[in-house]
Amino acid sequence: MAININPNAFSPSATGTRPAERAAVTSDARAAASTSSGTIVQDGVSLSATSRQLAQSAIQAEQRDASLTRSQLADEASRLRDQFSGNTYNEAAAVREVPDTDDPALLERAKQATDFTQSHGQRGTNPFANLSDDQLTLVMYDDSGSYTTNERRAAYLEQTDRRQDWKKSVVAAGMAEYKATGQNDKFFQNCIDYYEGLPPIEQAQYPVDYVERRQHWIENNKPYSGAPTINAIDR
Amino acid sequence: MKARVIGISAFVAMMGFASAALAGPPVAITVKNQSPDAAEYYRIGDQAEETYQNASPKPDDVIESFDEDNYGVQSPLSPDVNYARVYYSANGTTCNFFTSYVALPGPGSSTFPNWNVDATPASNCTATIIDTDSLTGAWSVEFVID
Numbered sequence: 001m002a003i004n005i006n007p008n009a010f011s012p013s014a015t016g017t018r019p020a021e022r023a024a025v026t027s028d029a030r031a032a033a034s035t036s037s038g039t040i041v042q043d044g045v046s047l048s049a050t051s052r053q054l055a056q057s058a059i060q061a062e063q064r065d066a067s068l069t070r071s072q073l074a075d076e077a078s079r080l081r082d083q084f085s086g087n088t089y090n091e092a093a094a095v096r097e098v099p100d101t102d103d104p105a106l107l108e109r110a111k112q113a114t115d116f117t118q119s120h121g122q123r124g125t126n127p128f129a130n131l132s133d134d135q136l137t138l139v140m141y142d143d144s145g146s147y148t149t150n151e152r153r154a155a156y157l158e159q160t161d162r163r164q165d166w167k168k169s170v171v172a173a174g175m176a177e178y179k180a181t182g183q184n185d186k187f188f189q190n191c192i193d194y195y196e197g198l199p200p201i202e203q204a205q206y207p208v209d210y211v212e213r214r215q216h217w218i219e220n221n222k223p224y225s226g227a228p229t230i231n232a233i234d235r
Numbered sequence: 236m237k238a239r240v241i242g243i244s245a246f247v248a249m250m251g252f253a254s255a256a257l258a259g260p261p262v263a264i265t266v267k268n269q270s271p272d273a274a275e276y277y278r279i280g281d282q283a284e285e286t287y288q289n290a291s292p293k294p295d296d297v298i299e300s301f302d303e304d305n306y307g308v309q310s311p312l313s314p315d316v317n318y319a320r321v322y323y324s325a326n327g328t329t330c331n332f333f334t335s336y337v338a339l340p341g342p343g344s345s346t347f348p349n350w351n352v353d354a355t356p357a358s359n360c361t362a363t364i365i366d367t368d369s370l371t372g373a374w375s376v377e378f379v380i381d
Contacts, residue, residue, distance in 0.1 A: 078296075086273040086297040120301070160295070160302065167292050167305040171263050174291075174307055178261055178373050184309060191291045206293050214291065217311065221258045 049103055053146045054131075057138040065200040073204035080141045084153040091118075094149040113154040121157065128155045133162065137199045166194070183221060188214040259317030260336055260372030261309040264290075266323065267379045268298040270359075274325035274380050276304075282320040282333075285310070294321065298380075314338075315346065317372075325380050330360035332378040348372050 068076060082088040095118065099110045115124040128136060128151070139147050139155035147155075174187030192211050195203060207213075268274040276294050278284050286308055287294065295304045308319040315338035323330045333353045338346040348369055354362035359381050366375040 081296070085299070086275055089273075157299070160299070163295075164303065164305060170292065171305050171307045175261060175263050175373055175375070179368055179371050182371065184258075184261060187307070188291060194292065205296070207288055210293070213288065217258060217309075221311070 049106055050109070054135055054138055057142040057144075057146060060142060060144060061138055061199070061201070070200075070204050070208070073201055077141065077201050077205050080143055081156075083143060084140065084149055084156050089149075089153065094153070097148045097150065099148055100145060110148045110151055113148060113151040117150045117153045117157065126154050126158050127151070128158050131155070131158070133159065134199055136162075137202060141201050170194075185218050185221075188218050257314045258309045258311050259314055260368075260374070261307050262317060262319055262334055262336065262373070263305070263307050263375040264319060264321070264334075265303060265305050265365075265375070265377045266294075266298060266321070266332075267303045267377065268300060268323070268325060269379055269381050270326040271300055272326045273300055274298040274323040274330075277322040277324055277329065279322055280320075282318065283322060286319045286321055290319075298323070298325075319376075321378070323378075323380050326359070328356065328359040328380075330378070330380050331355045332360065332362050334362065334364070334374075334376045336372050336374060338372060350374050352376055354378065 064076070065073060084094075095114055097110075097114075099106055101107065109127045112124055112127040116126050128139060131139070136155045136159040140152050140159065142152070170187065170190050173190070174184055177186050178184050192214050195206060195210055266274075274297070276296050276298070278287050289310050290306045290308050292306055294306050298304050308317070310317045312318075316336065318333070318335035320331070320333045323332070331354070333351075335351045337349050337351075339349050341347045348367070350364055350367055352362040352364050354360040361379040361381070363377045363379075364374060365377050368374065
């Protein structure tokens, strides 16, 4: 079986995908996922086993997201995250997990993920380091068996690293903005933009009025020039 | 300090989201999990819930061992007040972290800034003020879970 790893075949960028682009990606994915042989060629692009799995994951995610309310999707996200994160992650069981495949590339990918997660990133490389943010989300929240628990954890660790890099920089920029202008308009807009670029299952984990609140603050939080109110607060 | 915390809590109850207009200075929070277990984020009580609603970006539900989280909190209470209360459970301990800013009245109509930080239990949880800006009141804190 010829394997040509091309995990970005369905992603226009490595930093996230807007909803309209995400719909087009899912359409492409549907065509690609319908083939189950080794390497396939679509529009001149050679698709790897990983790409076909991602295509299938995109279809399943679209169906899941369409069939659940936001609240149900949040509960489902919590259930799925418990499988690969925090203290509910069963490390011993995950290490013993072997993917149900004879594809050497997929077997090697699973081994690589276990080596990476067990060494806390100190040994080997994350097999999903080159996936886009949206593709990492697809892997994390797919418990169909396409990916092992440690592969999903590896995707989660990669996503966490990227998100923390962004959070650290956006908070630092927000503090600088406030010190310079007395406002946080750009900071709040950056947070809204980030949220709006997330897949539905990630958005569902935020407060329902996350955007509304920040929009309200942008519109109403202007530099203060009135009298102090501390006495009223301390009473 | 206790009286002031009660004052802030009462003020939270009085001020709704719809009436929010003037925000206090932001606090930048870094939470470091230095325990061998994952730290899970909890919200207990009104102050923790309000902190969650006011946090941007949203705090992560879990901080893996030897990892960290970063977010800012800005409260629409008043231009002279901001606070954050967060709970993290790890390694059999729940850390209760708190930090606040209050512009205290000075001579005439002037004010002077007052920042506080607290962590319990002290044996496993540490809170440190990293940076303050006396001009705007903005400040940075580090919460550490051991």
